[in-house]
Amino acid sequence: YPRPRRPGRDGLLGLPTAAGTSAVYQLPGLELPGPTLVVSPLIALQQDQVRSLLELGDDDARAAAVSSAVPASERRAALEAAAAGALEFLFLSPEQLANEEVLDAVRTARPSLVAVDEAHCVSTWGHDFRPEYLRVGERLDTLDPRPPVLALTATASPPVREDVAERLHLRDAAVIVRGFARPGIALEVVRTVEAADKDRAVVERVRAEAEHGVGIVYVGTRRRTTEVADALAEAGLRTAAYHGGLRRAERDEAQRRFTDDEVDVVVATSAFGMGIDKPDVRFVVHADVPGSPDAYYQEVGRAGRGGAPAVARRGPAETRWARMPPGPRSRAR
Numbered sequence: 001y002p003r004p005r006r007p008g009r010d011g012l013l014g015l016p017t018a019a020g021t022s023a024v025y026q027l028p029g030l031e032l033p034g035p036t037l038v039v040s041p042l043i044a045l046q047q048d049q050v051r052s053l054l055e056l057g058d059d060d061a062r063a064a065a066v067s068s069a070v071p072a073s074e075r076r077a078a079l080e081a082a083a084a085g086a087l088e089f090l091f092l093s094p095e096q097l098a099n100e101e102v103l104d105a106v107r108t109a110r111p112s113l114v115a116v117d118e119a120h121c122v123s124t125w126g127h128d129f130r131p132e133y134l135r136v137g138e139r140l141d142t143l144d145p146r147p148p149v150l151a152l153t154a155t156a157s158p159p160v161r162e163d164v165a166e167r168l169h170l171r172d173a174a175v176i177v178r179g180f181a182r183p184g185i186a187l188e189v190v191r192t193v194e195a196a197d198k199d200r201a202v203v204e205r206v207r208a209e210a211e212h213g214v215g216i217v218y219v220g221t222r223r224r225t226t227e228v229a230d231a232l233a234e235a236g237l238r239t240a241a242y243h244g245g246l247r248r249a250e251r252d253e254a255q256r257r258f259t260d261d262e263v264d265v266v267v268a269t270s271a272f273g274m275g276i277d278k279p280d281v282r283f284v285v286h287a288d289v290p291g292s293p294d295a296y297y298q299e300v301g302r303a304g305r306g307g308a309p310a311v312a313r314r315g316p317a318e319t320r321w322a323r324m325p326p327g328p329r330s331r332a333r
Contacts, residue, residue: 025115034112063089119151137169213282220288
């Protein structure tokens, strides 16, 4: 990528899903003196990123997350370590950054870089769902000195990018967008007439694809997760349902089973999205209409993250899926 005109500028980077966005802040974070603050939207995503850094086995890659999933004693220890300069990466949600005690610890730590991961959430969630996203820029402005801020996303259209830059108070930001195309995923169409035909097509296709590995089916409502999971179970597949209304322990167990290949397919709402970084997902099916083109892109992007080809299909009855067939090439019909 081209070097920014002025080192130390703020930046907004758009890369395709699975393009290694995390490395964009991790590599400079390891080189710059002082800790890196990462504002990340989901606990599961934070945990995955912390785990990846700790698995490097590098003392310079010390990382911790402060969230409601972490015991109070561990949260205090992480904040004290950051303030003492003993932590290289500190992961927080916007809501944690709104906590004055946490923000004071961040000020004391004097981070040398701030990365706002999944930055499109500032615009897509901040206006109604998670208003603390709209105040992240204000809170970063209280850091002295204010470090460079890097906004990272894979799904921001030009209006969303403008909103993100404004809300985060980015200064003379270098905007680098490398498109969102995933060359390994081709789009196809499957035509069905009635809703029952669509569901039968989903079951038949998932059953065929599950012979090659684990996958995800996305549906539009919490009730549909159970309905479709039951239909797939009747077809002989090991299934798990996942949605935001489940208890945390139930969601964690479903995700663990998915990660450990103990299920053939997870049937989920959009809650099963960011933070799901399993490289060998063989297929992704949309049984219902996604909430937006951005949501569709994010969810289809769960497939093919290991680099193998993938296929996405859709039809007038909203039967859509992405799969990773064997072979060196993707195909489009």
